[in-house]
Amino acid sequence: MAIAELAVFVRPPVRGLVKTRLQSAIGEEGAAALYRAFVDDTLDLCAQVRDAGRVEVTLWAAEIDSVVDEWGRRLDTVPILQPDGDLGARLGTAFERGLSRHERVVIIGSDAPTLPFSLIVAAFNALDTAPMALGPANDGGYYAIAASQGVRPRFDGVRWSTPTALEDTVRANEAHRITMLPPWYDIDEPPDLAVLRAHLSARPKVAPATARCLAALDGPQR
Numbered sequence: 342m343a344i345a346e347l348a349v350f351v352r353p354p355v356r357g358l359v360k361t362r363l364q365s366a367i368g369e370e371g372a373a374a375l376y377r378a379f380v381d382d383t384l385d386l387c388a389q390v391r392d393a394g395r396v397e398v399t400l401w402a403a404e405i406d407s408v409v410d411e412w413g414r415r416l417d418t419v420p421i422l423q424p425d426g427d428l429g430a431r432l433g434t435a436f437e438r439g440l441s442r443h444e445r446v447v448i449i450g451s452d453a454p455t456l457p458f459s460l461i462v463a464a465f466n467a468l469d470t471a472p473m474a475l476g477p478a479n480d481g482g483y484y485a486i487a488a489s490q491g492v493r494p495r496f497d498g499v500r501w502s503t504p505t506a507l508e509d510t511v512r513a514n515e516a517h518r519i520t521m522l523p524p525w526y527d528i529d530e531p532p533d534l535a536v537l538r539a540h541l542s543a544r545p546k547v548a549p550a551t552a553r554c555l556a557a558l559d560g561p562q563r
Contacts, residue, residue: 343397345445345465347390348435350423351380351412352403352451366531371558377408379528381550382454384415390461391416397443401435429496432486440490447474447487452527454548455540456484460525467520475507476522479533482506484525492517 352359354377356369363372387398400420402409413420421438423431432448439446447464449456460476464487467474472492476485481504488494499509511519528537538555545552 343395344443345394345396346399346439346443346447347387347396347461348399348401348439348446348448349383349387350401350403350431350435350448350450351383351409353406353409354380360529362530363528363534366534367558375551375554375558376451378548378550378554379454380412380451382548383449383451383456384412385550386456386458386461387416389458393458393462396465399435399439401431427496428501429499432494433496436488436494440488440493443490445487445489447485449485450527452529453478453484453525454528454551455537456525457547460485460522463522467522471518471520473514473517474520474522475510477507477524479524479526479536480504480529481508482527483510484527485522486510 354373356373359376360372363375367375390396391398398416398418400413400416400418401423402420403423405420405422409420424434435448436446445465445468447461464474464476464485468487468489472489473494474487475483478484483506486494495513496510497513499506499513526533526536528534541548541552541555
């Protein structure tokens with residue numbers, strides 16, 4: 342029986358509806374293809390975590406289509422439809438469900454395809470000494486949030502998709518001690534692509550699907 346859960350938030354890779362802030366750099370089709378590659382690499386990471394220990398992986402989708410169903414089959418899980426509301430409402434529901442079944446829950450998104458296995462392990466381990474953990478991202482948000490049984494993270498007043506999202510989440514949960522994990526970067530804005538390209542040019546195997554997609558997108562421009 343799994344004693345912990347890793348939940349990943351995804352959305353269908355529909356052209357024009359995903360990674361919209363990247364479209365000015367790589368177009369709608371390129372943004373959709375790149376997001377799909379992000380998810381491919383994120384699912385591989387989730388499978389590694391699941392196979393390494395007693396961790397259940399759940400897939401929370403903004404909508405469920407044939408692609409999302411296939412992602413679920415890759416992880417041997419049935420996708421769960423995210424509820425209505427802002428990101429805080431959706432995270433709250435995922436924690437409510439997860440912590441009713443498991444001792445620890447870590448939630449990640451699908452915008453950080455190079456996220457290391459070690460940081461997921463660190464998120465779970467951080468709950469040994471604190472009831473919550475947050476993984477700061479480069480844009481003022483966070484790439485991961487973790488909580489243990491007995492704690493329900495709150496998201497009152499969090500200004501999502503702003504440089505204050507992490508700070509607001511800490512304030513909303515000031516009643517709990519929070520461990521800060523090492524920072525990592527996610528990919529939301531065109532300048533982030535330069536960071537991603539530089540990383541993958543040196544270490545393409547950390548996110549092979551993303552590396553292949555970027556190479557294909559960059560090819561015609563050379």
